[in-house]
Amino acid sequence: MSNTFLSIERLTQIFPDGAGGTLTVFENASFGIEKGEFVCILGHSGCGKSTIMNILAGLAEPTSGVVKMDGFEVSGPSLDRGVVFQNYSLLPWLSALKNVTFGIKARHPDWSKDRVEAHAREFLAKVGLEGEVVHRKPSQLSGGMRQRVSIARAFANEPKLLLLDEPFGALDALTRGTIQEELLKIWRGTNQTVFMITHDIDEAILLSDRILLMTNGPHARVAESVDITIPRPRNRTEIVEHPNYYAIRNHLVHFLGERSKALAGKASGGETQSPATVRIDRTAPSATEEDAEGERRLRAVND
Numbered sequence: 001m002s003n004t005f006l007s008i009e010r011l012t013q014i015f016p017d018g019a020g021g022t023l024t025v026f027e028n029a030s031f032g033i034e035k036g037e038f039v040c041i042l043g044h045s046g047c048g049k050s051t052i053m054n055i056l057a058g059l060a061e062p063t064s065g066v067v068k069m070d071g072f073e074v075s076g077p078s079l080d081r082g083v084v085f086q087n088y089s090l091l092p093w094l095s096a097l098k099n100v101t102f103g104i105k106a107r108h109p110d111w112s113k114d115r116v117e118a119h120a121r122e123f124l125a126k127v128g129l130e131g132e133v134v135h136r137k138p139s140q141l142s143g144g145m146r147q148r149v150s151i152a153r154a155f156a157n158e159p160k161l162l163l164l165d166e167p168f169g170a171l172d173a174l175t176r177g178t179i180q181e182e183l184l185k186i187w188r189g190t191n192q193t194v195f196m197i198t199h200d201i202d203e204a205i206l207l208s209d210r211i212l213l214m215t216n217g218p219h220a221r222v223a224e225s226v227d228i229t230i231p232r233p234r235n236r237t238e239i240v241e242h243p244n245y246y247a248i249r250n251h252l253v254h255f256l257g258e259r260s261k262a263l264a265g266k267a268s269g270g271e272t273q274s275p276a277t278v279r280i281d282r283t284a285p286s287a288t289e290e291d292a293e294g295e296r297r298l299r300a301v302n303d
């Protein structure tokens with residue numbers, strides 16, 4: 001994993017279980033993320049996704065194991081890692097604009113006030129917030145607008161790694177669709193690396209280069225890394241026409257519906273737990289009858 005931008009090595013998290021015992025959320029989990037990749041993680045509630053993200057952000061310490069970014073061990077929060085939480089966590093007493101300039105000032109103490117503001121406005125405009133609205137406080141904004149501000153704030157700091165914990169969880173489908181597209185546009189323009197938690201399979205396919213699949217806990221594992229073999233740029237209406245779309249979707253649904261349970265609860269026995277790579281490509285010349293049979297079986301399970 002020497003060239004890997006983000007390297008998660010034998011990460012173990014054990015919490016007290018509240019009844020005098022312990023809860024092993026995951027153990028010896030290892031995986032990597034390449035520079036510029038967009039990776040989503042899917043798994044059932046409570047399997048440990050936010051716990052992993054908090055460790056990557058440097059907001060929590062694992063029981064054992066290390067996270068390295070650009071070859072350096074992550075310890076404590078840093079402006080190189082931007083986080084968008086599910087509840088957007090804007091500062092309520094500051095306007096949308098000031099919520100964004102706040103971080104830029106910290107990152108670039110040498111920048112003039114005008115430069116900071118122009119940079120903030122540029123990123124707010126990227127998520128469709130322009131004009132008088134940037135002077136409103138979070139309480140005067142809709143949920144979708146607040147979410148846009150928090151995305152603009154995270155991207156405006158130009159962190160090397162962006163960590164998103166269910167950033168669109170609270171939004172209606174329409175707003176969600178628009179913001180997903182805005183997120184993709186900014187990501188394409190900046191070549192940042194994104195690690196995102198979501199519960200939405202279609203969102204994960206639309207956005208990701210790869211999807212990591214987690215089994216249920218305790219002793220959860222990142223069991224698979226599924227390549228999204230659908231070319232970019234993608235949009236939500238055309239993507240479903242791609243021959244790989246339903247094959248990938250069915251694989252994910254089957255994993256979450258059946259295999260995440262079947263594989264759950266097994267201690268690692270000290271072994272490093274790395275995900276298996278899954279590549280489903282119905283367009284490849286080597287797509288065999290066996291693939292077709294596998295896909296029919298998955299459809300049968302999910303229909």
Ligand SMILES: Nc1ncnc2c1ncn2[C@@H]1O[C@H](COP(=O)(O)OP(=O)(O)OP(=O)(O)O)[C@@H](O)[C@H]1O
Nearest residue numbers: 015016025043044045046047048049050051052217
């Ligand atoms: N600080 C803590 N102390 C004790 N147990 C904890 C702590 N934080 C998380 N847990 C437990 O660890 C497990 C994983 O929690 P985590 O929040 O990572 O799940 P998640 O996959 O993000 O779930 P969700 O999809 O519901 O957000 C849960 O069983 C949770 O109760």
Ligand SMILES: [Mg+2]
Nearest residue numbers: 049050051165
């Ligand atoms: Mg969570």
